Amino acid sequence: MPRPVRVAAAQVGRVDRNTPRSTVLVRLIALLEEADKQSVKLVVFPETTFTTFFPRYLIADETELDSYFEKEDAETGIVNSANVKSFFDKATQLGIDVAVGYAEKAPEGNYNTASYVSGGRTLAKYRKVHLPGSFEPFNDDPDTTNQLEKRYFKPGNFGFQAFRAPTLRHGTKSPIIGMLICNDRRWPEGWRCYGLQGVEIMCIGYNSVAWAPELLGTNSSMNRDASRQDALFHHKLVCQANAYTNATFCITAARCGWDDGKFELITGSMIIDPEGHIVAENKTDGDELIVADIDLDACQQGKSRTFAFEKHRRPEHYGVIVERAGVVEPSEVP
Amino acid sequence: MPRPVRVAAAQVGRVDRNTPRSTVLVRLIALLEEADKQSVKLVVFPETTFTTFFPRYLIADETELDSYFEKEDAETGIVNSANVKSFFDKATQLGIDVAVGYAEKAPEGNYNTASYVSGGRTLAKYRKVHLPGSFEPFNDDPDTTNQLEKRYFKPGNFGFQAFRAPTLRHGTKSPIIGMLICNDRRWPEGWRCYGLQGVEIMCIGYNSVAWAPELLGTNSSMNRDASRQDALFHHKLVCQANAYTNATFCITAARCGWDDGKFELITGSMIIDPEGHIVAENKTDGDELIVADIDLDACQQGKSRTFAFEKHRRPEHYGVIVERAGVVEPSEVP
Numbered sequence: 001m002p003r004p005v006r007v008a009a010a011q012v013g014r015v016d017r018n019t020p021r022s023t024v025l026v027r028l029i030a031l032l033e034e035a036d037k038q039s040v041k042l043v044v045f046p047e048t049t050f051t052t053f054f055p056r057y058l059i060a061d062e063t064e065l066d067s068y069f070e071k072e073d074a075e076t077g078i079v080n081s082a083n084v085k086s087f088f089d090k091a092t093q094l095g096i097d098v099a100v101g102y103a104e105k106a107p108e109g110n111y112n113t114a115s116y117v118s119g120g121r122t123l124a125k126y127r128k129v130h131l132p133g134s135f136e137p138f139n140d141d142p143d144t145t146n147q148l149e150k151r152y153f154k155p156g157n158f159g160f161q162a163f164r165a166p167t168l169r170h171g172t173k174s175p176i177i178g179m180l181i182c183n184d185r186r187w188p189e190g191w192r193c194y195g196l197q198g199v200e201i202m203c204i205g206y207n208s209v210a211w212a213p214e215l216l217g218t219n220s221s222m223n224r225d226a227s228r229q230d231a232l233f234h235h236k237l238v239c240q241a242n243a244y245t246n247a248t249f250c251i252t253a254a255r256c257g258w259d260d261g262k263f264e265l266i267t268g269s270m271i272i273d274p275e276g277h278i279v280a281e282n283k284t285d286g287d288e289l290i291v292a293d294i295d296l297d298a299c300q301q302g303k304s305r306t307f308a309f310e311k312h313r314r315p316e317h318y319g320v321i322v323e324r325a326g327v328v329e330p331s332e333v334p
Numbered sequence: 335m336p337r338p339v340r341v342a343a344a345q346v347g348r349v350d351r352n353t354p355r356s357t358v359l360v361r362l363i364a365l366l367e368e369a370d371k372q373s374v375k376l377v378v379f380p381e382t383t384f385t386t387f388f389p390r391y392l393i394a395d396e397t398e399l400d401s402y403f404e405k406e407d408a409e410t411g412i413v414n415s416a417n418v419k420s421f422f423d424k425a426t427q428l429g430i431d432v433a434v435g436y437a438e439k440a441p442e443g444n445y446n447t448a449s450y451v452s453g454g455r456t457l458a459k460y461r462k463v464h465l466p467g468s469f470e471p472f473n474d475d476p477d478t479t480n481q482l483e484k485r486y487f488k489p490g491n492f493g494f495q496a497f498r499a500p501t502l503r504h505g506t507k508s509p510i511i512g513m514l515i516c517n518d519r520r521w522p523e524g525w526r527c528y529g530l531q532g533v534e535i536m537c538i539g540y541n542s543v544a545w546a547p548e549l550l551g552t553n554s555s556m557n558r559d560a561s562r563q564d565a566l567f568h569h570k571l572v573c574q575a576n577a578y579t580n581a582t583f584c585i586t587a588a589r590c591g592w593d594d595g596k597f598e599l600i601t602g603s604m605i606i607d608p609e610g611h612i613v614a615e616n617k618t619d620g621d622e623l624i625v626a627d628i629d630l631d632a633c634q635q636g637k638s639r640t641f642a643f644e645k646h647r648r649p650e651h652y653g654v655i656v657e658r659a660g661v662v663e664p665s666e667v668p
Binding site: 129130131132155156159160161162163164166172173174176183186187188189190191192193195196197198230233234237238240241242244245275276303306307309310312313314315317318319320321322323324325326327328329330331332333 | 463464465466489490493494495496497498500506507508510517520521522523524525526527529530531532564567568571572574575576578579609610637640641643644646647648649651652653654655656657658659660661662663664665666667
């Protein structure tokens with residue numbers, strides 16, 4: 001029984017440190033209008049969609065740092081946040097579901113968050129679990145690419161909660177959705193937690209550096225082209241593999257381009273099918289809508305056979321995955 | 335500090351249902367001699383190396399079924415099993431470590447097993463955890479490709495135990511080795527259990543069908559070429575992705591070719607580096623040694639940065655991975 005739905009990744013190009021939200025919102029709304037023209041029902045937007053990716057900077061000024069965060073309405077969540085309300089109003093008006101990432105200032109702390117909004121209502125909220133980088137900067141040279149997510153965010157405290165999207169329902173079954181943010185996609189644990197809830201569409205926004213010699217470590221001989229290609233290779237590799245092993249569609253949306261004219265981010269916005277094949281991908285490194293018609297019924301091949309979890313998984317042997325975070329090596333042989 | 339070692343995958347071509355072990359052993363020993371000529375120190379052999387991949391057949395005759403299994407010596411393991419002793423004697427004589435798969439008849443049951451043998455001693459034994467297929471045959475037509483591992487084997491009961499290989503030591507540190515068998519490579523859980531033990535070389539033997547319309551399920555429109563390409567794509571995808579996300583080298587060894595002239599198995603014997611790149615791969619679909627010089631120090635880039643587990647993993651959110659085998663979907667929205 002076919003369960004078709006037309007979905008899209010909204011890739012967003014260059015956004016500078018001093019680009020105001022109002023300028024970004026105009027571009028996001030243009031992408032929503034393009035989605036509406038093409039009768040798209042779900043659009044995935046990037047991580048920190050409304051601003052530049054500020055964790056690359058060491059920001060001493062509290063007022064500037066604060067300006068990158070969204071404050072949610074206590075009752076209705078992000079949809080009524082004054083700074084970004086026009087975006088959600090447009091999505092609601094057009095009848096488009098959106099998954100969108102932003103920096104969240106909550107009473108309990110700051111998080112790297114994505115919300116899934118449908119019909120003016122927040123159906124689900126995810127807070128990034130796998131924060132990359134460090135608390136301390138690589139250095140305080142303003143031309144350096146830092147990765148300071150551990151400084152600016154707390155690790156997500158909601159875990160991996162899949163949910164239904166009833167506006168995309170066909171027949172009796174609403175699609176099962178999961179959200180991951182950027183570095184999360186490299187960690188099979190998060191994917192599997194969603195897989196064990198039957199996820200059918202994984203929504204992933206990201207900002208990934210194409211070239212950051214100060215982050216590459218011992219690989220410093222790598223030139224810019226090789227580094228960009230390798231970053232894109234790793235991005236596709238983990239998304240395709242984990243989509244396949246969890247028999248789920250996956251929509252990835254990049255913030256990309258050359259922020260401030262000097263910090264390059266990879267592209268790689270794609271729609272992946274449950275066999276791990278790329279069915280649509282970006283053609284540019286700017287604002288672009290990547291659209292595909294998908295049939296959620298295609299998840300059944302994997303979910304009922306190769307990855308029929310209840311038949312093949314052996315949780316009694318997986319204990320170490322939850323027993324510790326880090327490595328314990330086997331003893332050296334004398 | 336470089337830790338170089340020359341390693342190889344021993345790909346093994348067509349082996350028929352009626353091919354005697356003695357014929358196979360001659361070919362395996364020729365591969366060992368080729369490895370010796372090239373100064374290789376570790377060779378990975380396929381799953382069920384010594385016989386054809388018998389779980390494709392529905393075998394009613396107990397004597398025939400029994401003939402595919404190896405009986406180990408209670409004290410010394412597989413190295414002194416009369417039927418295959420000449421192979422291990424040759425490896426010992428040449429000073430080559432081998433990881434080799436075989437069907438094991440043990441007092442506690444039958445297993446799909448791999449042993450790691452070094453200097454005439456079994457350093458480690460692994461029993462396949464993720465048995466694919468079913469207990470009941472697809473049908474009993476002798477031309478049908480069945481997948482009856484759940485009928486002929488018990489799921490492995492040793493879990494995923496990494497170990498050191500002291501004969502490959504450079505300086506003070508012996509390589510940390512892990513073993514997986516065939517379908518295991520599609521399950522990130524096993525990889526991660528080894529990753530959490532600091533694995534540096536993953537050894538994987540396999541038999542994977544290139545085309546089996548009776549196993550493909552609803553995808554039955556797929557022709558032979560598309561099916562072979564897809565099977566090879568999935569094999570590479572999961573090995574490259576899991577090598578990358580666990581920052582380990584990986585050696586994959588195929589049993590391939592057209593068994594009985596009609597059951598085709600994929601190739602894909604490779605050596606993969608800890609960034610997920612293929613550094614050497616097969617050129618034929620027959621007996622072939624795939625050799626590479628690897629430097630185990632290259633694992634440190636991933637293990638100390640992107641995949642520094644102790645800094646980035648969040649086991650408090652992974653509970654569901656060990657709490658149940660199968661899927662529990664979120665409730666339908668009214």
